[in-house]
Amino acid sequence: MTTDDLIQKIASLQDSANRKYFPKGIFESYRSNDFWHYHRPDTNVFFTAITVFTLNNIKGKLSPKSQLLVEDITKKAQNAYPLFRNKDGLNTYNFFQTNPSQHFPHGNILHRFNYFKIPDDIDDTAMIYLTTQQPQEEANWLKNKLIQHSNLYKKQIKNTFSEYKNLKAYSTWFGKNMYIEFDVCAMSNMLYCLLAYDLELDEHGQDSVKYIQQTILSNQYLEQPFRVAHQYARTPLIMYHVMRLMNKFHIPDLEICRKKLEQDILYYLQKKNLPLMDKIVLEICLKNKNVVEYLNLNDINTNYPFFIAGFLTAYENPLLYKIASSSLFHIQWTCEAHSLALIAEWLVLTSKK
Numbered sequence: 001m002t003t004d005d006l007i008q009k010i011a012s013l014q015d016s017a018n019r020k021y022f023p024k025g026i027f028e029s030y031r032s033n034d035f036w037h038y039h040r041p042d043t044n045v046f047f048t049a050i051t052v053f054t055l056n057n058i059k060g061k062l063s064p065k066s067q068l069l070v071e072d073i074t075k076k077a078q079n080a081y082p083l084f085r086n087k088d089g090l091n092t093y094n095f096f097q098t099n100p101s102q103h104f105p106h107g108n109i110l111h112r113f114n115y116f117k118i119p120d121d122i123d124d125t126a127m128i129y130l131t132t133q134q135p136q137e138e139a140n141w142l143k144n145k146l147i148q149h150s151n152l153y154k155k156q157i158k159n160t161f162s163e164y165k166n167l168k169a170y171s172t173w174f175g176k177n178m179y180i181e182f183d184v185c186a187m188s189n190m191l192y193c194l195l196a197y198d199l200e201l202d203e204h205g206q207d208s209v210k211y212i213q214q215t216i217l218s219n220q221y222l223e224q225p226f227r228v229a230h231q232y233a234r235t236p237l238i239m240y241h242v243m244r245l246m247n248k249f250h251i252p253d254l255e256i257c258r259k260k261l262e263q264d265i266l267y268y269l270q271k272k273n274l275p276l277m278d279k280i281v282l283e284i285c286l287k288n289k290n291v292v293e294y295l296n297l298n299d300i301n302t303n304y305p306f307f308i309a310g311f312l313t314a315y316e317n318p319l320l321y322k323i324a325s326s327s328l329f330h331i332q333w334t335c336e337a338h339s340l341a342l343i344a345e346w347l348v349l350t351s352k353k
Contacts, residue, residue, distance in 0.1 A: 003347050013337045014026075021043055026043065026080050027336075028335065032331065045083070048077045049077065054342065055074070084124065091125075091134070092120040093120055093128045094119070121173055125193075139193075143194060146204060149174050156180065157179075157182060159227075168204050170205075183228075184221065210253065232306075232308070306339075307332070308332050309331045
């Protein structure tokens with residue numbers, strides 16, 4: 001299958017999504033937990049936005065036909081974004097639809113309880129800013145908005161390593177009553193967003209960079225990935241997000257990590273029984289084929305878990321937090337279109353042409 005075939009397939013998936021669950025422009029994605037025998041269609045903006053972001057990052061290297069398809073995919077996604085905008089009209093975005101809230105939709109239990117209703121977050125907001133053209137004043141507003149929800153502004157983070165509790169880094173969540181949470185992947189996406197809008201990093205951005213740097217240099221991202229990135233929770237995904245940021249922007253405090261990070265990726269690629277999609281995202285990091293010489297799409301499981309929700313993450317009780325890393329308490333999200341976009345990214349970035 002060629003890159004053109006992949007882009008065509010992604011466009012078809014957008015157009016053929018089940019409209020009972022997915023608004024026009026939104027890709028199908030699903031949430032599941034195998035231990036609970038739980039599987040639900042999940043109407044969220046996250047997977048659509050990151051798919052569009054990935055495609056636009058490689059758009060310049062695609063054929064004219066595929067470039068037009070990516071433009072069409074992008075426009076359709078952008079038309080759906082307002083469904084996920086802040087309920088009060090602010091220019092931040094939620095994982096789920098707002099007004100009214102449709103958190104954990106199409107299920108039997110979770111959507112009935114406000115406890116599971118989540119605030120807007122930096123991850124979805126960053127990806128939507130990156131896949132639209134926001135006025136510069138909106139980007140400036142976002143930078144100031146981040147300060148109001150950063151660590152130590154009003155609250156101090158509890159669920160992190162002790163050495164990071166005094167960092168004024170970005171929290172994942174915008175909610176005024178929400179706990180503070182550090183996530184390397186979400187931070188990387190927001191830093192990417194701010195730098196893409198030519199914004200200088202303030203002390204909160206610099207402390208976010210420091211958090212990323214130190215979790216890599218200390219090996220915490222290898223040994224305890226859940227604590228480093230609660231919403232991604234796996235080392236290959238942390239590597240992917242950090243390297244994507246570093247390969248786009250020169251950040252001196254992260255360049256310190258580059259050699260180690262690249263060596264860690266090469267070491268990780270040698271692991272036995274490493275899932276093929278993990279190999280693909282790691283080779284994207286290096287922009288080089290090291291392990292995957294031949295790719296048969298029939299061998300690929302496009303139900304690649306790229307994102308999780310941990311039900312015990314918010315609890316400050318040490319015992320509950322200790323077991324929060326168990327997959328028993330995680331819901332995983334998958335999206336076929338995004339998996340195919342990653343494969344397209346791999347084909348483009350590792351091409352020897």
